Amino acid sequence: MTSLDDPMAELRAALAAAAAELRGSPAGVELRLDRPPRPEFGDFSTNAPLQLAAGLDAQPRAVADRLGELLGRVLGPDLDRAEVAGPGFLNLFLSDRFWRSSLATVIAAGERFGAGAAATPGTERILVEFVSANPTGPITVAAARHAAYGDSLCRILAFAGHAVEREYYVNDTGAQIRRFAESLAARARGEEPPEDGYRGTYVAELAAGIPGAADLPLDALTARGVQLMLAGVAATLERFRVSFDRFFFERSLHSEGAIRRTLALLDERGHVYASEGATWLRTSALGDDKDRVLRRSSGELTYFAADVAYHEEKLRRGPDRAIDVLGADHHGYVARMKAAWVALGGEPDRLELLIMQLVNLTEGGRRVQMSKREGEFVTLDELIDDIGVDAARWFLLQRSHDTTLDLDLALAREQSPDNPVYYVQYAHARIAAIRRRAGEQRIAAAGAADLVAGETSLHPSERALVRRLLDFPSEVATCATRRAPHRLTAYALELAQGFSAFYRDCRVVGAGEEGGDEAFRLVLSGACQATLARALDLLGVEAPESM
RNA sequence: GCCCCCGUAGCUCAGCGGAUAAGAGCGAGGGACUUCUAAUCCCUAGGUCGCAGGUUCGAAUCCUGCCGGGGGCGCCA
Incomplete structure (x- = not known):
């Protein structure tokens, strides 16, 4: 722009x-x-x-x-x-002349209004990793928040002018996966999963969907189980309007020797040492509070080692920036990953580790329990079935990513103006209704009119609405630089409120007879509708023509 | 032991890379319009911005300490 x-x-x-x-x-x-x-x-x-x-x-x-x-x-x-x-x-x-010519500028910008705001600090190629939930079960509500946040952030960054790549890191190896596979095997044989296994009913269903599961070698069962589970996860995310450019498999790092090469590289640079039979990365020299194990004394590689190799791979792809969206349980992991990144030759500021806080579901004030251990957790599919994609995304995005979020299912389900997502969508639909009422001819005439030449004095609600529209580009820029999609929910709500006030005060169709300027009001409504639609799109929420 | 997040109106929270005089929604009270979608709008009440210091001409915002709530980590993934 x-x-x-x-x-x-x-x-x-x-x-x-x-x-x-x-x-x-x-x-x-x-x-x-x-x-x-x-x-x-x-x-x-x-x-x-x-x-x-x-x-x-x-x-x-x-x-x-x-x-x-x-x-x-x-x-x-x-x-x-x-x-x-x-x-x-x-x-x-x-003056009114300013508001009029500003609206003309917004209309002239069209689809570009608010876009490319990142051009000033410079556009970047940004690699965003998010969700990355282990393929050992369905997407939970916590992961759903990651999905909504990461996806909306990517949409905003792209709209702001950056080149964005979306990536999902699949932990398809290690102890959790082994337990998952063992649980599958047990279910396939009609037995209870082991004590530390996965006990959810979905495991039995998954096992039933694998022909000859009871007799497959564990390796084959693991591969098949992960493949099926991940397909389910991807389908759920697709339904949630979240897509990825790439699923990166941890297994590929092992099989292709990437971890070994990364360890050798770090060793060459003097960041690695042996102690107590284990291999360590000297992260404490780079800001971490202690050194971290890469290879245990048992000879097994740690999860961390794989992740370091993964980041080495990211670094080699040469993005300007890498953003990792991580769960609250990973916050202790930030310092060591950052240290590893620097040890690998990355610039510290080019890796951003964003920590998401937790989600609590409430129902009319009462806490809804989520216990993954017992297999009684609310899945994203269940959440969507209950409140719909639009409400789910909106409510999960409404709060800053680094603060705990309470999602009130009762409110999210409600189809009333108390529910912000419906309020905003309603404003959009209402504008669509006005434009239908006006008809193509009047809209075309309004589009051709000289807005700046208008003689009538603007109503305060008209000025207020134009002013809110003008905030959009800088709001998008702020959302992008601060990685803060939640601000856009607040903006969309304010814009919808601005329109509702305007709607009450100003007749649009046939305004000429009442002293208003129909062309100006039609154009203003149209710009407002387009901006609401854009804001909703950046949040991944639909903008209906009628409700 | 260490770390992270939060504490702003009765409730849920914005604002927190300082800046004139603190915001929204819900809830409470009052009112408007009878429409281009009433699935609406306006007004009122209500706050020592957890506490105490510090930096600054100026702090809800930055720094330090404390109190309260939530969560996490300690060759698990």
Whole structure:
């Protein structure tokens, strides 16, 4: 997106131009345009005078005065007035001409509105690994949160202009897998799984789906079981609108000697030593609180060793950045992986390890129990059957990834305005209804109209709605850089609220007779609908035409 | 023993790379419109931003300590 597609970027540029005139080159200072809490403080406020005053050795309020004048010259009729406030803030009141031409800019940008926001800091090739749940059982609600988060993050990063690769790491070897296979074998023979095995009923069902399972060698049964389980997992994720570019199998690291090569490489670089019969990686030299075992005294490789090799492989593929979305139980693992990454020659900042917090399901305030041990856990399939994909994704995305999330099934099921996802979808559907009512002719006429030339004074609800629309590009950029899809749920809700208020105050179809501007309102509704649809798409939630 | 997350209105939570005067939804109370989808909107009440220090012209936001809640780790995967 160029600044020509983003009215706020143009406004910021105008501010920078005025500041530059005051001071030459405003290098090193961040000139911010904030949204004041109340309309009396204007449409936007800036701390620029405070920032500039220090370098100019002048009173901030005097600087604010002069900046206001300069800005008036740069913005011309777009600026209604500028007021100095507090210690040296400048409150800006934009004119209807600004709102009108801004809407025209948004419409001209079309599909590009809000896209490519990452261009300024630079686009990157980003490898995102998420879910990576062991193929020993169905996707749980905790993993569902990973799926929703990782997928939405990828959508946002891609929309912001990055090249994103989505990857699922499959732990298809090791002790857990062995227990899984043994449980399958037991079920196939009609026996109970071993004490430390997997006891869920799905194991028996899976075993029943493997011809001759009771007589297969354990290796073959393992391969078949993992394959079937993973197919089920992928199908569930597909249903949840989550897809991957690549499933990476841990087994391939063993069979192709990648782990051995990685260990040799680390040894060459002097990061490895032997002690107590085990082989260790000296992670403590790189920020970890102790060294970590790569090969146990028994000769067995650790899970960590495989993961180091996996990251060596990632590093060799040459992405600008790798993001690992990990479970809460992996937080102790962050320091050692980061150390390994650096030992492998990676730049520390190019590996991001994001820790997801847990999900609690509640039902009207009561906690719903989830116990994987007993095989009585809520699966993603069950969650989708209960509340639907849209509600599930929305509620799982609503909170920051690093905070514990309570999902109220009763609320998520509800089809009422109390339920935010329905509220937002309803606003979208309602706009669709208005446009159907208007008909193609009026919409075409509105599209051809000169919005800026409109004479009528805008209703406050119209201005407020345009302003919320203009927030979209920077909101997307923030969501991308802070890896924070949850902010988009808040934005979508605010935009929907803005539309609902506008809808109440302003007749759209046939507005001309009541003093409003039908063309402007049709175009505004359309832009609002498109932006709601885009925000929902980035969250992986559908935007219905009718409800 | 070590580590992570959280503590903001009655409830659920945004905000937390500092900045004028703290936000939303639900719940509570009051009201509007009788429509282009009432699956709506507006107003009111309600907060020592866990506590105590510190940095700063300025802290819910950054730092330190403490208290309370949740969770994790310690050649498991």
